[in-house]
Amino acid sequence: xxxxTGILKSYGDLKVLKGIDLEVKEKEVVTIVGASGAxxxxxxxxxxxxxxxxxxxxxxxxxxxxxxxxxxxxxFRNRHIGFVFQFHQLLPExxxxxxxxIPALIAGKSRSEAGEKATSLLSFLGMGDRLDHKPSQLSGGxxxxxxxxxxxxxxxxxxxxxxxxxxxxxxxxxxLHNLFFRLRDTFGLTFxxxxxDLQLASMSDRTIRIxxxxxxxxx
Numbered sequence: 289x290x291x292x293t294g295i296l297k298s299y300g301d302l303k304v305l306k307g308i309d310l311e312v313k314e315k316e317v318v319t320i321v322g323a324s325g326a327x328x329x330x331x332x333x334x335x336x337x338x339x340x341x342x343x344x345x346x347x348x349x350x351x352x353x354x355x356x357x358x359x360x361x362x363x364f365r366n367r368h369i370g371f372v373f374q375f376h377q378l379l380p381e382x383x384x385x386x387x388x389x390i391p392a393l394i395a396g397k398s399r400s401e402a403g404e405k406a407t408s409l410l411s412f413l414g415m416g417d418r419l420d421h422k423p424s425q426l427s428g429g430x431x432x433x434x435x436x437x438x439x440x441x442x443x444x445x446x447x448x449x450x451x452x453x454x455x456x457x458x459x460x461x462x463x464l465h466n467l468f469f470r471l472r473d474t475f476g477l478t479f480x481x482x483x484x485d486l487q488l489a490s491m492s493d494r495t496i497r498i499x500x501x502x503x504x505x506x507x
Contacts, residue, residue: 289314289446289478290335294344297330304330305341306501314445317472317479319489322498328482329450331498335480336369336448337361348446366395370439372449376431378423378438384410384430385419388437395442402441409437412474413467429460436467440475447471449481453488465491 295308304327312318320328333339335346337353345354348368356364378387385406392402410419413433423431432452439447449468453461465488471477481488489495497504 289316289349290480291347292331292335292344293347295331295334295341295346296343297327297334297339297341304501305334308344308498308501308503310335310496310503312478312480314478315472315476316494317468317492318481319492319495320480320482320498321484321486321489321495326498327501328498332448332450332480332482336371337365366391366442368444368446370442370444370447372432372435372439372447372452374451374454376423376428376435376455378431378434380423383420383422384415384426384434384437387423387434388441391438392441405441406437409441410434413437427460428456429463432456432460432464433467436464436471440471440477443475444477446478446480449479449483451483452481453483453485461485461487 290312292308292310295305297305308331320331322328330339334341341354345352353361353364385403388406388410389402392405393399407419410416413436415430415433415437418426418430426434453464456464468479468481469491472479481492483489
């Protein structure tokens with residue numbers, strides 16, 4: 289599904305990625321681990337088309353997304369990629385349902401269609417009785433489930449997650465980790481997850497370790 293070759297990225301004189309070659313197959317759950325500053329998040333942003341590499345290619349089902357314009361990349365992300373972040377990034381003035389609807393509305397879905405899909409996903413994630421609650425009225429675990437629903441509302445094939453359980457307590461971490469595999473099995477999703485959580489890494493199909501901007505080994 290995803291194939292990255294020769295990825296280089298620098299910020300000024302700082303070389304962050306030093307020639308990354310990576311392939312992720314459909315329906316895999318892959319974790320990326322390494323020390324802070326190793327280049328994990330930068331790589332995830334490039335794979336998700338949020339940032340551009342200085343050199344190298346990213347192929348998504350054979351399409352070279354490195355060549356797309358910013359406008360085309362935005363449309364591509366909306367259709368094909370969902371994002372889950374550590375701090376949820378929910379809009380505080382909107383309800384759980386409204387937050388999940390936003391990507392679907394951006395994609396051109398009608399309000400009724402977006403609302404129906406969002407309601408179904410939130411119910412699937414055990415949030416059916418929290419649809420009208422705003423983020424401040426939800427626990428950290430509940431907020432992250434809303435963020436997950438938002439990530440998959442447009443039926444993407446790839447989910448990119450950056451430290452998704454880093455802000456959760458032990459119980460909610462375990463629940464979120466198990467949820468990723470349930471979503472993979474139910475919806476056929478592929479996951480690439482940057483994490484420091486060794487439990488999540490041990491559960492994944494494959495773990496890629498990055499050190500000083502290079503892949504050092506795969507487990």
